[in-house]
Amino acid sequence: MQISLKIALIVILLIYLFCISKSVKRKNMKIGYLIFWCITGLILIIALLAPNFVENISIFLGFGLPINMIFSCAIFIILYLTFDLTKQITKVEKQNVLLIQELSLLKTEMKQLKNKNELEDKDERI
Amino acid sequence: MKKIILVIPAYNEEENILKTINNINKNSDRIDYIVINDGSTDNTENILEKNNINHIKLVNNLGIGGAVQTGYKYALKNNYDIAIQFDGDGQHDISYVNKICEPIINGQADMVIGTRYLDKRESSFQSTFMRRLGSNIISFFIKLLCRKKITDPTSGFRAVNKKVIEEFANDYPTEYPEPESTVSLLVGGYKIEEVPVSMNPREGGKSSIRLGKTIDYMIKVVLAIIIDSISFKKKRRKK
Secondary structure, X not given: OOHHHHHHHHHHHHHHHHHHHHXXXXXXXXXXXXXXXXXXXXXXXXXXXXXXXXXXXXXXXXXXXXXXXXXXXXXXXXXXXXXXXXXXXXXXXXXXXXXXXXXXXHHHHHHHHHHHHHHHHHHHHO | OOOEEEEEEEOOOOOOHHHHHHHHHHHOOOOEEEEEEOOOOOOHHHXXXXXXXXXXXXXXXXXXXXXXXXXXXXXXXXOOOEEEEOOOOOOOOHHHHXXXXXXXXXXXXXXXXXXXXXXXXXXXXXXXXXXXXXXXXXXXXXXXXXXXXXXXXXXXXXXXXXXXXXXXXXXXXXXXXXXXXXXXXXXXXXXXXXXXXOOOOOOOOOOOXXXXXXXXXXXXXXXXXXXXXXXXXXXXXXX
């Protein structure tokens, strides 16, 4: 691997790790996702520091070129992630609909009760 | 005497809603109604509030399916025997309410669909060619999957009994509600009847179905009802 390419990859990785650590600090991600991103980051670091290791694995698995293996892995991981995300979105949407409906029903009921109370108060005063 | 309620979904219907409600008050003897204001961005809420119209304001826009389901939840909570879905845009004719309720009161059906294609004399408004073609295609697939001819599966004028109100309050398809709910009931072993009604062309506002998207809509509806028929059959077996 050319030294300039290596430096570029390392810089990208550092930014990536920085983003993950920021998410850890702000706690704006579920632990499960965080673990997933950390493991991905770790694998990338290993691949960068020990390119021979990656090469040996790809030859062992029959990929021919290491880059083929990396691309295949990346595509499958991204496929899985988007699949999971669409599932999650559908679930969240359903929960959202239920919440809006129940909230609106409650609000209406409350308003009706309030009106009724006001009317009764007026009656009593008269 | 059965307790009947009209569920009227309304999204940005400031031009039509008052007319619809006045027609209801004029035409029928003491029918309850509930307007579901589906997060309208225009003056609908003000009109409803000012005229003291019984309504629920959804805090966010849910689309027709979510709005109608809210109506069924309300009907279930308030112990209604029959719920009638009725459009707020003046397309449906209030004088058909008795006719549409009849098969339910007699126990002949769990759901009654008001159909504009059954009797050509009944309906002066038969809607556009594309819409009829779409209805025919959906009908064909429903016949194929459920072995029951439904002439107007996209009609939004329908009455359901208490059992179905319960069912819909718990689980109502929100993406393509009319055809999908029809299929889910048929697969669940409920009886559906059709009654010829007359519908008026829209008096104002915009239809929720846009012409350019008809083909896209057709493909998705057909897929949705195929998936529904499979998943509901599975659910039924589990029961």
